[in-house]
Amino acid sequence: MIDSLFLLVDIGAMVLLMHWAANDVTEGQDDKGDDK
Amino acid sequence: MRDLLLVLFLFVAIYYSFKKPYIGVAVWIWIALMAPAKWAFGFSHSFRLNLTIVVIVALSFVFSKNKEKMQWTKLHFLVFLFLFWMLISTIFNIRIDSDYAWFKFTEFTKVIALFFFITLTVRSKKSIDTLVWAIVLSISAYAAMEATKFILSGGSYRIVGKSGIIADRNDLAVAINMCLPLIFYLWSVTKHQTLKLGLLVIGGLNVLAIIGTYSRGGFIGLSILAFAMWLKSNRKFLIFMAAIILLPSIYAVAPTEWKERQATVETASTTDGSFIGRLWAWKIATLIAIDNPLTGGGFKATADPLLWHLYAPDTPNFGFIETPPIPQSLTPKAAHNIYFQVLGGSGFVGLFIFLSMLFISYFYCNKNIKRARENKKKWLETLSKSIALALIGYGITGLNVSLAYFELLYALIALVAVLSCVSTKSSQRFNKLER
Numbered sequence: 001m002i003d004s005l006f007l008l009v010d011i012g013a014m015v016l017l018m019h020w021a022a023n024d025v026t027e028g029q030d031d032k033g034d035d036k
Numbered sequence: 037m038r039d040l041l042l043v044l045f046l047f048v049a050i051y052y053s054f055k056k057p058y059i060g061v062a063v064w065i066w067i068a069l070m071a072p073a074k075w076a077f078g079f080s081h082s083f084r085l086n087l088t089i090v091v092i093v094a095l096s097f098v099f100s101k102n103k104e105k106m107q108w109t110k111l112h113f114l115v116f117l118f119l120f121w122m123l124i125s126t127i128f129n130i131r132i133d134s135d136y137a138w139f140k141f142t143e144f145t146k147v148i149a150l151f152f153f154i155t156l157t158v159r160s161k162k163s164i165d166t167l168v169w170a171i172v173l174s175i176s177a178y179a180a181m182e183a184t185k186f187i188l189s190g191g192s193y194r195i196v197g198k199s200g201i202i203a204d205r206n207d208l209a210v211a212i213n214m215c216l217p218l219i220f221y222l223w224s225v226t227k228h229q230t231l232k233l234g235l236l237v238i239g240g241l242n243v244l245a246i247i248g249t250y251s252r253g254g255f256i257g258l259s260i261l262a263f264a265m266w267l268k269s270n271r272k273f274l275i276f277m278a279a280i281i282l283l284p285s286i287y288a289v290a291p292t293e294w295k296e297r298q299a300t301v302e303t304a305s306t307t308d309g310s311f312i313g314r315l316w317a318w319k320i321a322t323l324i325a326i327d328n329p330l331t332g333g334g335f336k337a338t339a340d341p342l343l344w345h346l347y348a349p350d351t352p353n354f355g356f357i358e359t360p361p362i363p364q365s366l367t368p369k370a371a372h373n374i375y376f377q378v379l380g381g382s383g384f385v386g387l388f389i390f391l392s393m394l395f396i397s398y399f400y401c402n403k404n405i406k407r408a409r410e411n412k413k414k415w416l417e418t419l420s421k422s423i424a425l426a427l428i429g430y431g432i433t434g435l436n437v438s439l440a441y442f443e444l445l446y447a448l449i450a451l452v453a454v455l456s457c458v459s460t461k462s463s464q465r466f467n468k469l470e471r
Contacts, residue, residue, distance in 0.1 A: 006181040007038060007075055011045050013173050014066060018052040021059050021166040 039078040046085065053092045057100055058163035060093035061153050062170035068150065068443045069174035069211070074198060090146070093153055104159050107457040111400065111449055112155065114393040119148045121389055122335075125382040129334025130324075132342035140335035144441045154450035161415065164451065165225070168218050168419075171444065172238070176215045179208070179245035180238045186248035191291035195248035206372075206437045209254025212242050213261055213429040214444055217422035220265070225415045250293075253436030261429045268421050314436075315359050316351055317369040321380030323347040323354065325387075332383035336370060336438075344368035374434035381440075390440065397449045398427050400456045420455060423448050 053060030064086070066072075073083045097103070122144055129137040158164055182195040197208035216239065223235040246254045266275055317338045324333040324343055333343055348362040371377035378390045401424035408416035426448055430439075439445070 002181060002185060003075070004038065006177070007072070008041065010070075010173055010177050011041060011072075013177070014063070014170070015045070015048055017062070017166060017169050017173065018049065018059050021062070021162060022052050022055045 038076045039081075042072055042076055042083065042085070045072075046083075046088065049089065050092050053089065054096045054099075056163075057093055057096040057153075058157040058159075058166060060089060060096050061150070061157050062166045064089045064093060064150060064153070065167065065443065065447050066170040066174045069171065069202070070178065071198065086146070090149065093157075097153070097157060104156075106156055109400075109453045109456055110396055111393070111453040111456070114389060114396060115148060115151055115446065115449060118386070118389045118393060119144065121331075121382055121386050125331040125334055125386060128328075128331045129337075130328065130343065131334045131337065131340040133340070134334075136336070137334035140441075144335075147441055147443050147446050150443060151446040151450045154447060155453050158451070158454050164419070164454070165222070167447070167451065168222060171447065172215060172218055172222060172235075175202070175208075175211045175444070176219055176238050176242050179212045179215075180241035183241035183245040183248055186244060191248075193248065194250060195245055204437070205249040206251045206253055207439055209246050209249045209251035210257065210430065210433040210437050210439055211442075211444060212246050212249075213254060213257045213433050214426040214448070216242055216258075216261060216429070217265065217425035221419050221422040224418050251436070253433050257429055257433030257436075260432050261425060264425055264428050268425070312359055313366075313369050314372045315357060316348075316362050316366075317371050318373055318376045319351040319354050319359065320344060320347045321371050321373075321376040323350055325379045325383050329384045332379065332381045332386055335381050336377075337380040338376075339368045339370045341368050370438045372436060372438055374430075374437065374440040377438045377440045393449065394427065394431060397452045398424060400452050401427065404452070404455045416455065420452075423452055423455075 049060070049063045053063060067085050067089055073081055073085050076083075122141060126137045126141040131137050154167065158167060178198065179195075182193075186193045186195055194205070195208070196205045197203045197211075202208045202211050219235055219239045219242065223232055223239070226232050226235065243258065246258045266272060269275055320338045320343070324337050324347065333340065337343055345364075345368075352359055352361050371380055375387065375391075379387045382390075401420045404420040405417050405424070408414075408420060430442075430445055430448075434440075
């Protein structure tokens, strides 16, 4: 049960990461490079 | 259900990998460290997920419009030299089953391919962060889940790795130790408060996961890593006070079995069967290297039955520590030490290249820290510090495991190489990195 839930959440997080990485939006990025 | 989830994920990953090759590289490392196909029970269990994503990354790079020029560093030279030397040692391997050495060499080639593609595609802060997140979402997220089970069981659950890359609990402890500084880096560059809190929880659970593996080497590594982090920190007094208050309380609630296990560290060399087994493996690795100083015995030389039994009679009085004779019935053991693993596998030459690779990586990290500080790039300074700490964690906890050809190490070395290419005094190059 915990394993299945973890896999679901982790894969979901990876998809979100890929979506964020694919976007070229750089507005608001300051000099420190804190863009998340 | 898990099978469907994985297939769906693969399609999404292919889509995004074609958009940006570095996304494919991030998925590659996530798959390599998580081995998600092993989590499935049905048709996707035999999926070649890794191979699929490698092909996708290569195609995506070939068809990408904005190809950056490859920038070569000394680290590239050393990594490829090490691969070349492993090829030579595999050609001249003295294992009874030569095919196994070739199988391991093929595996290692894939690891170096990952190194190559990271240095080829990762060029911006965003791509670096994506890669670090993918690493944390593989090992650290898994460790956090295992730590949750450890808490729910009241400390009786023993944390182990998942079949795939990091199945062994000692290996898992090393990987978690290496990822802890990366969690800290992400925490320091993330502005989103919920994400920050999530990273803090994952970090805490990862510390607990190392304890939950019952790995003595992992715990020693964690202690040294904590000390190194404290040395590099700007809030030494605050952390010192927190440690004085928290550590005795944590120790008081730790499971009795865990305390007993850690207490055996002092007597391990004389009474612990598992440690004596390691001493035997280290002696055999050294004896193989003395007889074959240039090329060693080939991959996993100590675990080869022929070599193990050939050198076993010479072990009791060899070296600084006397050991009991190796029982005839004992199954050959892996080196359980990255340095002896490379020594037995590829001789003194291989060990020299391997050590040079580690030292130069650490040296480059320090150089990157200095230059980032000069250019007032806080995130780059923190990242370089984190990688340096991860390398320290690897170098120390590696004394206990056979992880010389571990993907995570070569991914971190690749990141060091990428950072060193831009980490010059030219602020223009830094700004380009942050695009």
